[in-house]
Amino acid sequence: MSDVLTLEQAAVGFGSRTLWDGLDLQVHSGELIAVLGANGSGKSTLLKVILGQLRLRSGSATFLGTPVRRGDRRIGYVPQQRLAEDGVPLRGRDLVALGVDGHRWGVPLPSRRRRQRVNQLLSSVGAEAYASTPVSSLSGGEQQRLRIAQALAAEPRLLLCDEPLLSLDLPHQRLVSDLVDDARRRLDLGVLFVTHDINPILDKVDRLLYIANQRFRIGTPDEVLTTEVLSDLYDAQVEVIRHNGRILVAGIPEQHHEPAGAR
Numbered sequence: 403m404s405d406v407l408t409l410e411q412a413a414v415g416f417g418s419r420t421l422w423d424g425l426d427l428q429v430h431s432g433e434l435i436a437v438l439g440a441n442g443s444g445k446s447t448l449l450k451v452i453l454g455q456l457r458l459r460s461g462s463a464t465f466l467g468t469p470v471r472r473g474d475r476r477i478g479y480v481p482q483q484r485l486a487e488d489g490v491p492l493r494g495r496d497l498v499a500l501g502v503d504g505h506r507w508g509v510p511l512p513s514r515r516r517r518q519r520v521n522q523l524l525s526s527v528g529a530e531a532y533a534s535t536p537v538s539s540l541s542g543g544e545q546q547r548l549r550i551a552q553a554l555a556a557e558p559r560l561l562l563c564d565e566p567l568l569s570l571d572l573p574h575q576r577l578v579s580d581l582v583d584d585a586r587r588r589l590d591l592g593v594l595f596v597t598h599d600i601n602p603i604l605d606k607v608d609r610l611l612y613i614a615n616q617r618f619r620i621g622t623p624d625e626v627l628t629t630e631v632l633s634d635l636y637d638a639q640v641e642v643i644r645h646n647g648r649i650l651v652a653g654i655p656e657q658h659h660e661p662a663g664a665r
């Protein structure tokens with residue numbers, strides 16, 4: 403297994419506030435790592451660092467042997483927010499085509515090859531049926547599928563997903579996580595998957611990074627999602643309960659807003 407991404411002694415913060423420090427993380431090709439933690443613990447910030455949008459305070463972030471940089475098409479990104487507001491005149495296939503074109507704005511006419519590639523991507527996420535529908539009228543799950551197709555368009559080596567399951571119902575959560583899982587197996591992709599709830603992807607996760615209180619733990623779900631580890635991270639009595647193949651976390655302190663591990 404080769405490393406696609408390496409963070410060494412990485413620290414990040416804003417002003418006098420440190421979000422995390424001393425982070426050592428290797429992401430291997432074909433590996434899916436879930437990123438969990440309280441609101442505001444720095445999960446999205448980690449993705450911004452890897453996307454070259456934010457500088458580390460110290461340490462290094464290396465992608466395929468060179469320092470991370472902005473606009474690297476070998477890193478696919480599925481952002482957190484919903485895709486489009488009403489009135490955005492974009493169809494599903496246009497969105498995927500943007501991923502295919504990348505920075506090559508102003509391509510004169512859609513070539514046959516380009517159209518084939520867009521169709522192939524749409525079909526890989528099962529989105530053919532609404533390829534010509536305005537994106538703004540699609541459901542969250544449908545938009546998320548298109549986002550994944552767009553992120554895979556440049557055949558990335560690393561895929562960053564920022565809460566792709568947010569506000570999706572259970573069947574769509576499963577569908578979207580299956581798509582990501584399928585893509586990483588097919589393309590031998592490394593994946594960082596930010597989520598508040600580990601359960602929809604529990605059977606797919608190789609390791610997880612859990613961030614809380616400016617500290618973190620990395621390991622398999624069995625190693626990290628334990629009463630001992632989370633109580634230590636949160637500096638409070640936190641209970642991890644396993645029931646019917648699901649993981650529930652109780653007792654996360656108030657100031658962390660939401661159950662940060664799994665519900």
Ligand SMILES: Nc1ncnc2c1ncn2[C@@H]1O[C@H](COP(=O)(O)OP(=O)(O)OP(=O)(O)O)[C@@H](O)[C@H]1O
Nearest residue numbers: 416417421439440441442443444445446447448598
């Ligand atoms: N440019 C910025 N300047 C100052 N503070 C920032 C900036 N960007 C993010 N922050 C703060 O850093 C913290 C971490 O933000 P981040 O978005 O990484 O959290 P998160 O773990 O992804 O949270 P959530 O689960 O709520 O999405 C937050 O408190 C946020 O307000």
